[in-house]
Amino acid sequence: xxxxxxxxxxxxxxxxxxxxxxxxxxxxxxxxxxxxxxxxxxxxxxxxxxxxxxxxxxxxxxxxxxxxxxxxxxxxxxxxxxxxxxxxxxxxxxxxxxxxxxxxxxxxxxxxxxxxxxxxxxxxxxxxxxxxxxxxxxxxxxxxxxxxxxxxxxxxxxxxxxxxxxxxxxxxxxxxxxxxxxxxxxxxxxxxxxxxxxxxxxxxxxxxxxxxxxxxxxxxxxxxxxxxxxxxxxxxxxxxxxxxxxxxxxxxxxxxxx
Amino acid sequence: xxxxxxxxxxxxxxxxxxxxxxxxxxxxxxxxxxxxxxxxxxxxxxxxxxxxxxxxxxxxxxxxxxxxxxxxxxxxxxxxxxxxxxxxxxxxxxxxxxxxxxxxxxxxxxxxxxxxxxxxxxxxxxxxxxxxxxxxxxxxxxxxxxxxxxxxxxxxxxxxxxxxxxxxxxxxxxxxxxxxxxxxxxxxxxxxxxxxxxxxxxxxxxxxxxxxxxxxxxxxxxxxxxxxxxxxxxxxxxxxxxxxxxxxxxxxxxxxxxxxxxxxxxxxxxxxxxxxxxxxxxxxxxxxxxxxxxxxxxxxxxxxxxxxxxxxxxxxxxxxxxxxxxxxxxxxxxxxxxxxxxxxxxxxxxxxxxxxxxxxxxxxxxxxxxxxxxxxxxx
Numbered sequence: 001x002x003x004x005x006x007x008x009x010x011x012x013x014x015x016x017x018x019x020x021x022x023x024x025x026x027x028x029x030x031x032x033x034x035x036x037x038x039x040x041x042x043x044x045x046x047x048x049x050x051x052x053x054x055x056x057x058x059x060x061x062x063x064x065x066x067x068x069x070x071x072x073x074x075x076x077x078x079x080x081x082x083x084x085x086x087x088x089x090x091x092x093x094x095x096x097x098x099x100x101x102x103x104x105x106x107x108x109x110x111x112x113x114x115x116x117x118x119x120x121x122x123x124x125x126x127x128x129x130x131x132x133x134x135x136x137x138x139x140x141x142x143x144x145x146x147x148x149x150x151x152x153x154x155x156x157x158x159x160x161x162x163x164x165x166x167x168x169x170x171x172x173x174x175x176x177x178x179x180x181x182x183x184x185x186x187x188x189x190x191x192x193x194x195x196x197x198x199x200x201x202x203x204x205x206x207x208x209x210x211x212x213x214x215x216x217x218x219x220x221x222x223x224x225x226x227x228x229x230x231x232x233x234x235x236x237x238x239x240x241x242x243x244x245x246x247x248x249x250x251x252x253x254x255x256x257x258x
Numbered sequence: 259x260x261x262x263x264x265x266x267x268x269x270x271x272x273x274x275x276x277x278x279x280x281x282x283x284x285x286x287x288x289x290x291x292x293x294x295x296x297x298x299x300x301x302x303x304x305x306x307x308x309x310x311x312x313x314x315x316x317x318x319x320x321x322x323x324x325x326x327x328x329x330x331x332x333x334x335x336x337x338x339x340x341x342x343x344x345x346x347x348x349x350x351x352x353x354x355x356x357x358x359x360x361x362x363x364x365x366x367x368x369x370x371x372x373x374x375x376x377x378x379x380x381x382x383x384x385x386x387x388x389x390x391x392x393x394x395x396x397x398x399x400x401x402x403x404x405x406x407x408x409x410x411x412x413x414x415x416x417x418x419x420x421x422x423x424x425x426x427x428x429x430x431x432x433x434x435x436x437x438x439x440x441x442x443x444x445x446x447x448x449x450x451x452x453x454x455x456x457x458x459x460x461x462x463x464x465x466x467x468x469x470x471x472x473x474x475x476x477x478x479x480x481x482x483x484x485x486x487x488x489x490x491x492x493x494x495x496x497x498x499x500x501x502x503x504x505x506x507x508x509x510x511x512x513x514x515x516x517x518x519x520x521x522x523x524x525x526x527x528x529x530x531x532x533x534x535x536x537x538x539x540x541x542x543x544x545x546x547x548x549x550x551x552x553x554x555x556x557x558x559x560x561x562x563x564x565x566x567x568x569x570x571x572x573x574x575x576x577x578x579x580x581x582x583x584x585x586x587x588x589x590x591x592x593x594x595x596x597x598x599x600x601x602x603x604x605x606x607x608x609x610x611x612x613x614x615x616x617x618x619x620x621x622x623x624x625x626x627x628x629x630x631x632x633x634x635x636x637x
Contacts, residue, residue: 032272056618069269195270195307195320202266 001055001155003046004109005079005121006102007039009063009070013127019226026224032034035070038123040077042183044190046121047078053155055118056080058109062101063090067094068206076193076201083109087212091128094219099137104141104211112207117178119160124149124182135182142180149184193250260552267326274330277306278337286462290607293456295418295464295542303345304374308334312349314356317368324559328504332552335508336515338613340462342505344376347414347463349501350619351377353494353593354423354439358482363441363451367390370443375420379498380410380468381491388624390425390491391434395470397426399477402525404428404440406473413595417451420444424470424489437487441479449475459610496569499619500558503575506583506615507555510548513583513590513608517541520603521593537593544586551579570632577625580615587612 011017020027035043058073058081061067067090071082081172085105087093093101110116113225122135132148139146152163153168159176163218193201234251238244252258263271274637281303289296309329313319322330335342348371355367371377386392395408406426408417422442429436442449452467482490501613518541521532533535558571587608591598598605 066605189280192302192306193273194305198270198273199266199320202269 001049001053001119002115002117003050003055003057003119003121004106004117004136005039005043005046005068005074007031007043007059007061007074007135008123008126008128009061009067009202010128013037019224020046024224026051033066033070033188035073036123036126036128038125038127038185040115040123040190041185041217042123042181043074043077043079044188045150045156045183045186047191049119049153049155050078053218056115058083058117059234060085060102060105060109062087062093062098062105062212064088066128069121071206072201072204073193073198075204076198077191081207082204083207083209085209087211092217094217095133095137097213097217099134100213101211102134102138103141104213105209108209108211113140119178120144120180122180122182125183132182135180144177145175145179146182147175147179148182150181151184151186160193183217260549261325261329261332261556263326263329264323267322267626270322270326271329271333273306274308274333276584277302278334278341281453282334282337282341284628286341287460287604287607290338290340291601293461295409296462299341299462300344302420303341308345309348309374309376310368310371312352313368313371318367318372319368324563325556326500327425328555328559329500331504332508333512335505336512338462338551338599339509339608339615340460341503342508343460343463344415344418346501346505347378348376350494350498350510351415351419351421351423353497354379354481354490355441357497358439358486358490358492359441363479363481367441370420373420375444376414376415376418378413378419378422378468379494380413380416380422380424382412384409384411384412388621391437391488393425393427393437395424395426396430397438397440399428400474400475403474404476404480404585406440406442406470408470409452410468410470412455412465413468414463414465414618416468417454417464422449422468424468425491426470428484428487431568432485434488435485437491438484439481439487439490440475441481442473443476446475454532458613459607460614481579496572499563499572499576499625500555500562500568502619503551503555503572503577503579504559506576506579506612507548507552508610509583509612509615510544510579510586513586513605514541514544514548516605517544517590517593520597531593537609540589540593544589547582548586551575551582554578568592569611570629573620573625573632576615576619577629580612583612583615584609 011028012034020214050057057079059071060083061071062085067084072246075082078162085101125132125241136146146162149165150162151165153160162175164173236244236247259635309442310319331342331346334345352367355363381390383393397404397406425437425441427436433505448471450469452469454466522530524531554575558568558575561571563566590605593604594603597603
């Protein structure tokens with residue numbers, strides 16, 4: 001099974017980020033760039049599918065030269081090939097344009113290598129802008145089915161069977177032929193790169209593609225601001241559940257929730 | 259990040275930190291209480307290849323400089339000194355072979371480590387601590403074999419090693435010149451492990467007796483020549499001591515990290531306690547000494563990489579860093595106040611962990627003798 005995984009490099013989301021008063025943009029200067037967490041889940045799921053069904057995993061990203069390091073990190077945890085679609089101001093580019101660049105890149109990779117992808121993985125959203133649009137927009141542009149927010153996948157009858165997480169439980173969705181999936185947090189964690197795989201990945205080449213659709217962004221950010229701080233919640237401590245519920249009801253009545 | 263390391267080591271360092279944050283820090287709190295050797299954790303570390311960091315590139319290792327490896331080992335020690343000791347002691351176990359072994363022996367131990375095995379270095383005996391020459395373990399040649407008898411104690415990785423480098427007397431009449439070094443694979447008949455120490459600190463590291471009862475090994479397992487065992491052991495310690503300095507620096511750095519995090523949060527007299535200059539000075543002193551210790555470790559390792567003499571530098575690195583680890587851990591407890599004395603908080607463990615680094619691989623008194631001898635020379 002030939003698998004394409006689309007990844008985005010984002011600022012490390014485990015550190016607190018502040019607004020730069022001068023630029024009125026998030027201050028990211030000292031924040032380490034990492035692979036978007038949902039994309040790491042997508043890659044791990046793709047690599048597990050490859051290990052079960054055979055084939056190869058190719059990773060693709062749109063971004064500047066610094067993204068090569070993230071792509072190498074992907075090669076250290078199971079990806080076989082990596083491509084960078086060069087676009088320096090990728091963070092100023094809207095999701096539609098990114099999706100279009102990914103579509104062109106996918107076609108270019110297929111042309112260059114002669115392979116045809118059977119499935120495309122994306123994270124369900126990025127941890128920086130969290131629009132959750134790129135995956136579905138890319139599928140729409142390619143006119144292929146999309147299954148969003150999956151937490152498991154396996155090969156079945158030449159196609160795939162996926163588990164999509166919903167608020168009520170799971171949907172089991174099967175698909176034959178080329179499709180795109182977006183990935184939510186599965187039950188397992190992505191594997192760690194080993195010293196050996198990391199050293200080997202650092203030596204591998206990242207192929208560059210000239211397929212970016214620059215300068216066609218139609219969405220523009222009007223304002224960036226820090227979200228208002230939430231006031232501290234109320235902690236109810238009571239002897240019994242009944243008493244705790246009664247206190248909660250009382251508070252909600254006072255707040256005119258009812 | 260105070261070590262000046264290569265770009266690839268910086269990359270590996272972030273992976274090691276991520277691994278330690280997720281798999282080591284919290285887990286080792288529990289193992290510190292139970293004293294259990296956390297096999298599951300070490301299996302994961304082996305999967306990452308951490309035990310093989312010191313395997314030379316020509317024998318299949320990652321080919322990092324010693325300072326690069328030090329940055330990674332320090333990161334492990336920040337998470338848990340026992341964990342870092344186990345990993346580092348594997349390098350120690352290999353050293354006698356890498357220093358004096360033949361090609362076949364070198365490839366053999368490197369293969370064992372690359373496959374996920376640990377090494378153990380067996381010098382200390384119940385009656386031979388600082389006075390390594392007082393060892394009673396013997397090796398008697400019998401045809402194409404040596405027969406080893408004796409008891410080694412306080413052996414790091416003793417119960418979990420895949421191979422052992424063991425000193426034994428081949429000629430008692432010659433004193434230290436009668437000591438030889440032998441390579442013994444785990445599972446060899448006659449080699450067994452005895453009492454496991456219930457230690458004060460580094461409780462995630464295995465320390466036990468190694469017993470030799472008519473343990474027959476091929477004569478080809480002699481490392482170097484007969485009578486060279488003491489010199490090989492001293493050369494081994496000359497290198498290994500710096501690594502214990504490196505782990506000590508990790509303990510000191512953890513003490514700083516914990517003291518700073520707590521001191522910014524702890525409010526007394528209406529302000530964080532670290533707003534008091536008296537405590538800021540404590541942090542400054544901890545930082546100064548830790549950084550100096552770290553740079554001494556780096557200097558010693560760089561001399562090793564360059565093939566320059568490093569006996570004095572290694573002794574200084576180990577002695578100073580372990581003294582500083584004790585001091586930093588103690589100061590961190592002081593900054594935590596009463597909470598620092600409680601086992602619910604992370605700093606009392608640092609003091610327990612730090613203490614052994616003033617003792618093993620040559621007590622700090624022995625280190626001072628080594629340093630003094632190097633300064634004074636013969637007179």
